[in-house]
Amino acid sequence: MLDRQRRILERLVSEYIEQGEPVSSAWLAEHSELGLSSATVRNILGRLEEQGFVRQPHTSAGRVPTDSGYRLYVDLLLAGRRKPRPRPEFEARLRQSGTVGDLLEQASHLLSRASHQIGFALAGANPSLRLQHIDFVRLEDTRVLVIVVAAGGRITHKVIETDAPYEPGTLVSAANYINAEFAGLTLDEAREAIVERMREERLLYDALLQRTLALARRGLDGVAPVDTLHVQGASFLFDEVAADSADRQAALDALGALFRMLEEKDQLIELLSRSIDAVGLTVVIGSEHASPDLHAFSLVASTFQDGDRVGTVGVIGPTRMRYQRAIMMVDGVAQTVNRVLDHHS
Amino acid sequence: MLDRQRRILERLVSEYIEQGEPVSSAWLAEHSELGLSSATVRNILGRLEEQGFVRQPHTSAGRVPTDSGYRLYVDLLLAGRRKPRPRPEFEARLRQSGTVGDLLEQASHLLSRASHQIGFALAGANPSLRLQHIDFVRLEDTRVLVIVVAAGGRITHKVIETDAPYEPGTLVSAANYINAEFAGLTLDEAREAIVERMREERLLYDALLQRTLALARRGLDGVAPVDTLHVQGASFLFDEVAADSADRQAALDALGALFRMLEEKDQLIELLSRSIDAVGLTVVIGSEHASPDLHAFSLVASTFQDGDRVGTVGVIGPTRMRYQRAIMMVDGVAQTVNRVLDHHS
DNA sequence: CTTAGCAGTCGCGCTCATCGACTGCTAAAC
C-alpha cells in the first residue's frame, strides 16, 4: 500500500474519531499536508474504498472508516508505539489496595474514569497460585463453609454438604492440620497431595482424617477455574450514545446487547480470555469480535503477570474510540499492575 | 372520592399499563361496565384531571395516569391484597443456596426473571448477628487479612495494616483464642467484649494478647455497616425502552441516570434503606422518589426478617409497571426468603 | 345528571421542493 494512501487514511480515521462525522475529500486535501487537490484525494479515497478501508454512509457523503480501516490505523499506532510514561499517581493509588481483588477493582476504576468507557480487570484462573490458608466453618450439622485464601489475599469460599455431621471442635483441628501440611503448595499441587495422602492414610483407617482430607479436596476443587472479573463504568457509554445522535435506534440496540452480555459475566469472561490469548497488548475491533453482540464495540486490553499465569486489564468502548489514548492508558495500567503485584508477592 | 371515579381510574390505569397508549373516553365507556356514555366519562375524566390523577399528553389525546394516579391505583391494589399463594418452585430453588449471600443472589435473580425488570436483594446491616468464626491470614509482614464469618455464612473480609510484623505462627493461635472466647456473641457484643478484655488484660502486660485483641477489634469494626446489595437484570429495561418507541430520548436519559445510580451501589443502598423503613410491602412511584434520577421508575419492595434486623427484596421498573404482578411476586419472594432464613438459623 | 351531537384541537404522516454537501467523471494541464 502506498504511503500516500496510508497518510490519508490515518488523517481520515483520526479526524473521524474526533468529530464523529464523515470526512470529505476537500477537508483531507486541506489538512493532509501532502499538497494534493481534493480531486486527487477523491481518487485515493476511491481506491481505499475498493480495498474496504472506508465507506460512504450514502452517496454524496464523506467517508467513514470501516472496521478494517480502524484496524490499519490501530496497527500503525501499535507499530509506532513507545513505552508508556510511568504514572506515579496511578501507582500510588494501586499500591494502597489490600488484596489482589482490591487492586483489580481499583485498576478497572482507573481505566474507566480516565477513558470514560468501560474499564475491566480479569484475574486469570490460576491453579498454580500458592495456597496460603484454608479454613472450615460449620454452618449447620452437615453444611461446612470452606474458605480458601491463596497468595495475595485472593479469597474464595463455598459451601459443602457433608454426609455426616461434624462435631463443632473437629473442624478447627482439621483446618490446622491441612494448613500445617499443605500451605505453600500451589492449589493444584495441594489437591494432588491431598489425594495422595488420602490413599496413604486409608491404610491407617483414620476415618476422621479421611473426612478432613475429603473436605479439603472438595473445597479446593472448584476454586481454580473461577476467574474474577471486575467491570466499571458501563454507564459512560450512555453519553456516547446520546452524543451520537445519528443512529439512535441502532446504538440503543447495540448497547442493550452489550449490557446483557455484561450481566452474564461468565460469557464475557469466556470471550475475553479467548480474544486475549496473546501476551501483551491486544486490540479487537468491532466485527473482529467472535460474538455479534460486540460488533459495535472495540476492546483494548493488555495482560499482566499474576503468579504464573496472566490476567487482563482493558477498556471496552464504541468502535469509534480514541485508540491512541486507550492504548496508552491500558498499557500504563497493565504495567503498573504488574509492578505492584511483583512487589506484593 | 366517588366510587364511579375510582372505577374509571382503575380501568384507565390497568389498560394503560397493558397497552402503553393513552386511553380514550370512548374505550372507557365501553369497557367500564358502568353503562355510561363516553360524554359522561369525559366529565369524570375532566374531574380526575383537575384532581391531578390523569393528564393528557396533548389536547385531543386520551388520558394517561400521573404518578398520583398510579398511587391511587396501587393503594387500591394493596387494600384488596390477599396472601400470596406459596410457590414451591421458588422455595425449592432458594433452599439450595449455601450462604445467605447465595440466597439473596438467587432471590434477586428470581425476581428479575419473573418480572422482566431489575430485581434486587439487600441484606440489612446487622450488628446483632452472631459471630461464628474469625480468622487471620498473614499476607505480608505487616498486612493481615481478617475474615469474619457471621451466622448463616455471611462472610466479609478486610486487610489490616499492623504496626509491627506478626510471626507466621502466632496468628493461628490468635484466631483460635478469639474464636474460643467470643464466638456466639453478636458482632456488637463481641466488639465490646474485646474492648473490655483489652482493659483487663492490659494489667497483665501481655503484649501479644493485646495485639491479638486489637486486631480482632479492628477486624470487626467496619463489618456491621456494610450492607450487601445484589442487583440483577438491569438489561431487561432496555426492552421496555425499545418498546416504548414514543419518547426515546427521554427514556434513554432516564435509563442513563438509573444505570449511573446502579453503579454507585452505596448511593442506591442509602436510597433503598431510606425509602423502605416501614416493615412490610412498600411501593414508591416515580416522583415520590427522593432522588430525581429515579423519577421515571417505580420500586416495589418488601422486607424480610434477617436475624434481628430487616433486609429487603424488590424490583425496580418503569412507572408504567405491572404493579399487580410485581406486588404478588415481591410479596411471595420476601415471605419465602423469610421461611428459608428461619430454617437456616 | 346524562347524553347526543358537533366544532375544535393537535399530533402524525405524507408529499413536495429546496438546499447543500458531497461525489464521480471527464477533459485539459503538467
Add this chain to the structure above:
DNA sequence: GTTTAGCAGTCGATGAGCGCGACTGCTAAG
C-alpha cells in the same frame, strides 16, 4: 501517467403544507 479544475449528479436533511383521524370540550336537549 498523474494531477487538477470544473461540472453534473446524487442523496440526505430540512421544512412547509396538507389532510386525516383521534380525541376532546362544550352545548343543548332529554
